[in-house]
Amino acid sequence: MKTWIRNFLLLALTVSSAHAVAFEVPHDTIYFYKTWEQMLNLEPSAYIVDPVIETVTPYEAYIETGSEEINDNIEKEYIAFSQGDSIWLINSAYLKRNFKGDAKGLDGFIPVFFNDKVAFITGNGPLSVKDILFGTDNDGVTTYTQSYYYIDFLNLKVNRLTHSYLSELLENYHDLQMRYEGMKDYKKSYMIEEFFFKFIDRATEDVMQPYILDLMQ
Secondary structure, three states, X not given: OHHHHHHHHHHHHHHXXXXXXXXXXXXOEEEEEOOHHHHHHOOOOEEEEOXXXXXXXXXXXXXXXXXXXXXXXXXXXXXXXXXXXXXXXEEHHHHHHHOEEHHHHOOOEEEEEEOOOOEEEEEEXXXXXXXXXXOOOOOOOOOOOEEXXXXXXXXXXXXXXXXXXXXXXXXXXXXXXXXXXXXXXXXXXXXXXXXXXXXXXXXXXXXXXXXXXXXXX
């Protein structure tokens, strides 16, 4: 659990200040990956030095190389990029091509957290028509909220985490499911998050949980 939280905090420090701006990462390198095997083994297939990353929200980023051809190639060829071995963003175009469900509502490169058995992303939360037209605060500014999305490799789906979907995920761990559904605030976001991370820990340790690479072959 500490590793997931550490990686999340590192990512927040990197992109949380961005709101439709572009910034240059000084003397830094981002690494590109074409497969989950490359990601899990830290074996990138390409890299760019001193990239410019355009961020629309903390959960939606784009790489600008100055070449439309290279930008298009990145979108088509690579499933993720990393800064070092702690900060990872997955390509929403890859998710849309290969997964059903809620992947269609994601854009750009999105923060992703994974190990050899489970993976999830933190994306923009849903906005109502009212939010889009009039903003989410009194000044008419739209502030994007975070949602968790679980990558279901078995069924090739990306599902936004809700209280009902979390109950479904916990079906294989009946004790956790009963504890979660017995909570008074089980529909609240903080409770959903708490038991989602308990699910991540349990699935990671579960010898019956298939490995990502076995499911992606």
